[in-house]
Amino acid sequence: MRTKFGPKKRKELANDAIVKLFNEGYFDEWRLAREISEQITKNIPSRWGNFRPEAVRFAMLKTKLPFVTRNKHQRLEWRADEGNEGIGSNTNEQK
Numbered sequence: 001m002r003t004k005f006g007p008k009k010r011k012e013l014a015n016d017a018i019v020k021l022f023n024e025g026y027f028d029e030w031r032l033a034r035e036i037s038e039q040i041t042k043n044i045p046s047r048w049g050n051f052r053p054e055a056v057r058f059a060m061l062k063t064k065l066p067f068v069t070r071n072k073h074q075r076l077e078w079r080a081d082e083g084n085e086g087i088g089s090n091t092n093e094q095k
Contacts (some may be wrong), residue, residue: 014059017043027080
């Protein structure tokens with residue numbers, strides 16, 4: 001949890017949490033930003049407050065993991081790309 005010069009930054013902890021959730025299979029189903037932010041918040045110390053759903057999009061893009069997005073009922077949802085041939089860019093799917 002600590003780096004050479006102190007604790008990791010909040011963004012680094014969020015990215016680590018997303019990678020951990022991805023490896024555990026959390027993104028096998030469609031997830032709302034609110035659900036993802038709740039899971040990320042569990043990995044961030046409480047003194048930093050909650051991870052906002054608005055920040056999920058930027059954290060997901062920064063990880064460079066293969067995610068598929070869709071906009072359903074004016075809400076952005078995320079899921080792991082089924083054809084996960086490695087690290088790739090995010091794609092959009094409108095439904």
